[in-house]
Amino acid sequence: MNSNQTTSERIIAASLQLFCEQGYKGATTKAIAEKARVNEVTVFRHFGNKRAILNAAIDSLSYAPFLGKIIQEKMTFDLEKDLLLIAVNYHEYMDSIRDFVMIGFREAGKFPEIDEEVSKIPKILKQKLVTYFSVMKEQGKIIETDLEAQAMNFIWLNFGYFISRTRLGDQVISISREDFLKQGVLLFARGLTP
Template identity: 30%
Template structure:
């Protein structure tokens, strides 16, 4: 049985039109050529679509970009747990649909200025219908998350779709533009910008958090190594404590709440279970800034725990044999970093250990969504860390290129 007998006539005509529009452009494609490719006569094409304008409308409206959009968005609105994830899923899905037909996108958009009015109206109707569905979707998820928008859902939908289409056009029509390192970075930036700019950002991140993350100052390799070396000489407890700060990126408050049974380790992983605040599991890295500190089962933390003879449940104890406090941790850090200086000319602050860990994880390839799960931070709080990681990666790349010349 031939393909022409399996595929309905209408669909064969649309498939043929898609191929020809992509290959030679909408303007240069004739209905006669489409009918020939679809193995039908031209009269049959006219009976189904009226003319080439009607055929173009069918191609656009039944393309993967618009097809079943209403049902897809309804599912997204009810199945995802956060407005960020719902938006990112939608944006990613639409870009993937556009990527399936890059030649068609170039043809339809590139030639739109020369189309007759009826053709442009066909394109406009499809975009308007898509905006309507997206507006309903945005209204649903924003109401559920109790976000207050500065603009009505219809305008938000239009802005979002225009940015997606603009990105696709740039990607399909230019090379080496270097606006983004890839689609994932664009999507993260787009959704974060959209949420913070279009909605009441206090629902997503507090003003104090915004102020705090403006100053992301990670520590250089030499300083980190010196602190770890001093901690090792100071004793097993201090070494374990500094190892957690640089290897797991925990805050002092999180460390004080850790118990022995919050540790999970075997030959394949080493995790710490955070049970207060943002409950989650955090990996304890074997590698810190390119240097390995033992293994998952034999490292500064496991050695410290094995050395203890007490039965106390706390993971870290202070000099008096009771659970370490935030004040204790600050005092130990101050002693271990005395006379050390950051590039800014100041003694390293304990918060910089967490900054350093976060930047390093992003440089290793961790995306912002996964980092949000591990840190418990909002994506907007992670943005400055992402920028700092990109800055360091760019510097490393520049140095590598210079060494090759």
């Protein structure tokens, strides 16, 4: 644990580590408190319950601020370049939370609260992509299409690759991530370009 972390940050870091190691059910508030080097009452005082800790942990891993900054500051409104930038950064982000994503799969269906919290990540990405696609559509740079469907297609393209590589390594696809993203984005952008 970092000595510069606040008590809440230590609790969140401990919970993330325990969620990854022991799953949601196994990461009790008592174990979280011990790992964070605080009293269990302190955990409840800061968060109230384990669901609130999970929510705070998801928020701490949120891609939204990072993606928002990329879209706000780095978009060139060249569809292929922008989507490649988003995809590359998406994969870097997903790699950083790989263990947590895999918990979501391992515990899927057992704890609806996990599914609900984890679903926030693609929902935020979808919202940001729909907004970006709307601007591109207004500028006449993409075809008339269902923007939400296209945002989800782009997410699935990237998420599918991430899960395949995470779970199966190069057993399914042997090309590099860089090559896959370039080819996938090229085809996707061509399909949306008038």
